[in-house]
Amino acid sequence: MAQETVAAPLAGKIIKLHVKAGDKVSEGDEVCTMESMKMENTLYAPVSGTVIEVKVAPGQFIQAGDVIAVIEY
Amino acid sequence: MAEWIEYSGGVYKKKEDLYRELKERRDKVLQMGDAQVLERRRKAGQLNARERLGLLFDNGEYLEIGMHVKHRTTHFGMDKAYIPAEGVITAFGKVNGRWVAAFSEDFSAMAGTFGEYHGKKEAYAIQFAMEKGIPFIGMNDSGGARLQEGMDTLEAYGWLFRTQTQASGVIPQIALLLGPCLGGQAYHPVMQDFVIQAKNVGFMGIAGPAFVKTQIGEEISLEELSGWRAHGMKSGQSHVVAEDEKDAIHKAKELLSFLPSNNREKPPRLTSSDPPDRIIPELDDLLPDEPFKPFDMKKVITAIVDDGYFFEILGLFAKNLITGFARFNGRPVGIVANQPTEAAGVLDINAADKGARFIRFCDLFNIPLITLVDCPGYIIGSRADWAGILRHGAKLLYAWSDATVPLISIIVRKSYAGAHYGMLDKSIGADFVFAWPTARVTIVGADTAASVIFAREIRESPDPQETSRKRIREYSEIYENPYVSAERGYTDDIIMPRDTRKYINRALDLLENKFVTPGTCPWKVWRKYSNINL
Numbered sequence: 001m002a003q004e005t006v007a008a009p010l011a012g013k014i015i016k017l018h019v020k021a022g023d024k025v026s027e028g029d030e031v032c033t034m035e036s037m038k039m040e041n042t043l044y045a046p047v048s049g050t051v052i053e054v055k056v057a058p059g060q061f062i063q064a065g066d067v068i069a070v071i072e073y
Numbered sequence: 074m075a076e077w078i079e080y081s082g083g084v085y086k087k088k089e090d091l092y093r094e095l096k097e098r099r100d101k102v103l104q105m106g107d108a109q110v111l112e113r114r115r116k117a118g119q120l121n122a123r124e125r126l127g128l129l130f131d132n133g134e135y136l137e138i139g140m141h142v143k144h145r146t147t148h149f150g151m152d153k154a155y156i157p158a159e160g161v162i163t164a165f166g167k168v169n170g171r172w173v174a175a176f177s178e179d180f181s182a183m184a185g186t187f188g189e190y191h192g193k194k195e196a197y198a199i200q201f202a203m204e205k206g207i208p209f210i211g212m213n214d215s216g217g218a219r220l221q222e223g224m225d226t227l228e229a230y231g232w233l234f235r236t237q238t239q240a241s242g243v244i245p246q247i248a249l250l251l252g253p254c255l256g257g258q259a260y261h262p263v264m265q266d267f268v269i270q271a272k273n274v275g276f277m278g279i280a281g282p283a284f285v286k287t288q289i290g291e292e293i294s295l296e297e298l299s300g301w302r303a304h305g306m307k308s309g310q311s312h313v314v315a316e317d318e319k320d321a322i323h324k325a326k327e328l329l330s331f332l333p334s335n336n337r338e339k340p341p342r343l344t345s346s347d348p349p350d351r352i353i354p355e356l357d358d359l360l361p362d363e364p365f366k367p368f369d370m371k372k373v374i375t376a377i378v379d380d381g382y383f384f385e386i387l388g389l390f391a392k393n394l395i396t397g398f399a400r401f402n403g404r405p406v407g408i409v410a411n412q413p414t415e416a417a418g419v420l421d422i423n424a425a426d427k428g429a430r431f432i433r434f435c436d437l438f439n440i441p442l443i444t445l446v447d448c449p450g451y452i453i454g455s456r457a458d459w460a461g462i463l464r465h466g467a468k469l470l471y472a473w474s475d476a477t478v479p480l481i482s483i484i485v486r487k488s489y490a491g492a493h494y495g496m497l498d499k500s501i502g503a504d505f506v507f508a509w510p511t512a513r514v515t516i517v518g519a520d521t522a523a524s525v526i527f528a529r530e531i532r533e534s535p536d537p538q539e540t541s542r543k544r545i546r547e548y549s550e551i552y553e554n555p556y557v558s559a560e561r562g563y564t565d566d567i568i569m570p571r572d573t574r575k576y577i578n579r580a581l582d583l584l585e586n587k588f589v590t591p592g593t594c595p596w597k598v599w600r601k602y603s604n605i606n607l
Contacts (some may be wrong), residue, residue, distance in 0.1 A: 002297050009393070010415035011454055037449040038518065039365050039417035046306065062454050 004047045006069045012036025013062045014068070023051045025071060032068050033054075049073030102140045102157045106182035113591030114180070119274065120222060120318050122162055122179035125251065126214050128322045129175060130166030139163045139197070144190045149221045156183045156485055159191045160215070163198045165207075168326050169585040171334055171341075174202035180252055187258055192229025193218070195261075196236040203240035206335035210325055210482040213262055213275075214252025217489055237264055242437040245332045247325050248309070250275030251318050256284075266434055267328060267386070270311035271321040272301045277310070309390035309423060330396040330437055331405040339439050340405040347379040349402040349578035356570035360486065360511050367413040370395060373445055373485065374408055377401075378572040383408070387427050393417070394424035396431040398440075401501065402578045407435035410445035411496065414484070420495050421452040422465040427603075428495075429468035433475060441479035441581060446496040447486035449518070469495040471605040475504050477594045479584035481577060484508035484555065484564065490517055499563045504587065505580045507573070508555035509563045515557070519549035 018030040025031070025045040032043045053070040056062055075090030086094075103123070105111060111121055111539045120128065127133035142159045144151065157463055160182040165174050176198045178185040187189075195211070202209040218226050237246060241264070248262030250270040259277045272276065278299035285298065297303065304311035313328070315321035333340045353376050375381040378399035385397035392415040396456040399409055409428050411418035420428075428536045435442050451457075451466045473480070473494065481504060482497040493514065494501040508514060523544040524531070534540035551557070558564040561581070568576050 002294070008420070008453065010419060036366075037419055038520075039367060039413060039449065041417055042369070042414065047302075053215035064454065066453070 001072045002041050005067045006008065006031045006043050006045065006050070006073060008034065008036075008062050008064055008066045008068060009041070009043070010036040011063050012041070012061070014056050014058050014062065015040065016058060017054060017056070019045075019054065019069060020052045021051055021054055022054075025049065025051055034062070034068075043068065045071060047073045062068055086427070099297035100140065101155075104157070106157050106160075108181075109562075109564055110181040110184075117279050117319075120251075121181065122177040122185075122214065123308075124179045125318065125322060126162060126164050126166070126175060128319060129210065129212075129326070130173070132167060135164040135166030135175075137162060139166045139194050142190050144188050144219075144222065146188065146222045146225070148223075151221050154183065158182065159188070159194055160185045161191050161194050163194050165201075168329055168373055169336040171329075172207045173210060173329065174198050174205075174207055175210040175212065176423045178214040178252070179212045180216070185214050185252070186216045186219035187226060187229070188219035189225035189229045190220045191533060192226070192233050196229070196232045199233075199240050199246070203236075203243050206244060206337065207249070208245040208329060208332065208334055208447070209240065209265075210247045210249065210329075211265065212249045212251050212263065213254040213277075215254060215258065217253070217256045217258055217281075227274075230260075233261055234264060237261065241266075242336060244335045245329070245438060247328060249321050249325055250277050251321060252276070253295075255279075255280070264486070268310060269313040269315055269321045269324050269328075270301045270302070270304055271318050273316045274318060275315075275321070276283065276300060277304055283570045305389040307390075309387055309427060312386045314389060315391040328398070331384065331400075331440070333440075336437055336439070343400065343403040344548055345379045345400065345403040347402075352571050353377065353574060354562070356573060359570065360509075364486065364513070365552060367417070369414055370410045370412045370418075370445055370447065370485070373573075374399065374410060377404075377577065378392075378408075379403065387429060391421070391423035391427045393419055393421065394428050396427060401574070401581055405440055406581070407431060407440050407442045408445065409442060409496070411448040411492075413447050418448050418487075419450065419452045420448060420466060420469070420492050421457065422460055422462055425451075425462075425465045425467075425469050425495070429472040432469070434448040436472070436478050439478060441481070441584065442476065442497070443577060444482045446484045446488045446492075448481060448489065448492035448496050450492045451486050451492040451495065464581045466491065467606040468503060471603060473497050475603050475605075476502060477588045477597070479587050480504050481574060481580050481584075482506045483577070484512040484514055485570075486511050486513060487518075488512065488514045499565075504584055505576075506558075506564045507566055507568045507576050508558065509570050509573075510523045510555065510567055511570075512555035512558075512564075512567070514555050514564065516553040519545045519553050522548045522552070 012034045016033040026048045029045045049071045052072045074088040075094045077084040162177045246265035248265045248268045253276045276299040301314045305314040383399045395410040527544045531537045531541045555567050
């Protein structure tokens with residue numbers, strides 16, 4: 001099984017998580033909404049698979065490149 | 074082989090024997106290589122090297138050259154080895170009625186390995202295409218370097234790289250990954266204008282999994298290391314991902330339809346049934362009122378271009394910047410647009426790299442460029458700065474400044490700071506800048522501006538929050554609009570979203586003859602090339 005990560009494209013604040021560990025996701029499903037550069041950004045699953053880990057919580061500030069979720073496929 | 078007939082002065086062969094010899098030699102080449110390989114691939118639903126050429130060219134017709142080319146190595150039993158066409162078929166044919174040069178590597182012929190004469194055939198195809206002003210397409214499917222040939226193989230790679238570099242900017246060059254292309258050989262596709270990678274069969278990389286494992290101890294599958302996700306999504310080296318080989322060839326033909334045959338021609342204009350003045354009322358409603366809410370810029374693109382047809386380049390990589398080809402009133406154009414739904418549409422290193430190379434390709438081949446702007450700026454922070462956002466971001470500034478094709482900018486929403494030039498404005502070379510009423514064209518967002526200009530006033534105020542709010546509103550009122558820019562003439566007009574297609578088509582009509590003759594651009598002085606940041 002290979003792994004893909006959903007990482008923050010920019011520094012910002014997590015507003016909402018749309019998945020939790022164990023969830024099955026399809027490519028293109030919403031994973032997380034964060035706020036950065038004064039914009040709301042939604043991050044999507046890059047592959048179809050199972051979320052094996054969510055590394056952040058709503059309200060948390062994260063840096064660009066920080067991993068938000070790990071998907072096994 | 075035909076028999077010799079002796080006569081007093083020497084020997085000769087009969088014509089019919091000579092003709093038969095030709096037929097035998099030709100048939101042997103056309104049978105291709107290892108029958109087991111051909112059968113295995115056929116069963117897997119794959120096309121062979123000749124079928125691929127047949128699919129590429131109109132009516133499956135092509136002119137082949139070099140089918141008798143043969144290597145000259147004798148070591149390791151190579152003197153006995155028969156490799157049909159040296160593992161690569163060189164052919165010329167028409168694609169959508171226009172001549173194109175191509176080669177197709179044959180995995181059944183000694184695994185399509187790259188030896189001296191294999192490389193020579195490939196380099197010659199590109200050189201021929203360059204001299205005759207026709208596009209080149211390479212179909213890669215090779216087991217890699219033919220190590221039996223040692224130094225001669227190594228040298229042939231150099232010829233190939235130098236030839237394709239000399240042809241760069243003269244003719245369009247498109248690489249198709251229809252099989253493996255691993256090792257230094259992978260510089261060949263990467264150094265062309267576009268790479269199209271077929272899923273499941275096309276692989277590219279500087280080294281394959283076995284080499285990676287022995288050399289650095291990394292265990293990784295071929296698919297993960299070198300497959301379409303690796304290059305379509307991660308490395309940004311596969312511009313188009315195709316479902317399979319047929320789709321890859323089809324997409325290459327589609328891409329060619331936007332491109333001129335060489336850099337002295339304009340791109341081919343089609344007749345369009347989509348009215349050039351078409352009004353698009355739904356565009357007036359597309360943007361959310363709140364500036365922090367994203368919207369899908371692709372909806373703007375498909376609404377304004379002919380028949381909603383957009384051919385995206387690097388659609389899976391650096392999605393915060395959209396690049397691709399479309400037509401306006403039948404004219405091919407390149408589109409560069411921010412995507413607010415991805416990383417706020419910010420310009421980061423990958424976006425700058427992706428955009429700049431696309432801009433330069435379009436400029437090299439006389440394809441007008443249109444930007445759709447909603448960009449908060451270049452990415453900031455230690456991570457970006459230390460990774461060299463300045464030198465990478467500079468690529469966009471260089472690319473726009475150097476460009477001589479028609480340049481049109483549509484400011485949809487934010488156009489702030491360095492991104493104002495990075496996404497093309499008048500000062501960096503735009504011929505026309507049109508802004509929607511929703512545009513916010515200024516040096517920086519109002520809250521940032523107010524926090525700097527009025528830092529002391531806010532700090533010393535009895536009610537800092539209220540003072541800050543007042544000053545932000547004041548700055549926004551003065552500057553966060555399209556009118557200050559229009560008052561100075563930096564924005565040519567403010568247009569309703571519904572009229573965007575109409576304005577672009579008029580502008581393109583007007584710019585039809587901009588610097589169309591090479592060497593007539595008045596501000597271009599002689600030099601080798603600009604020293605673009607790389």
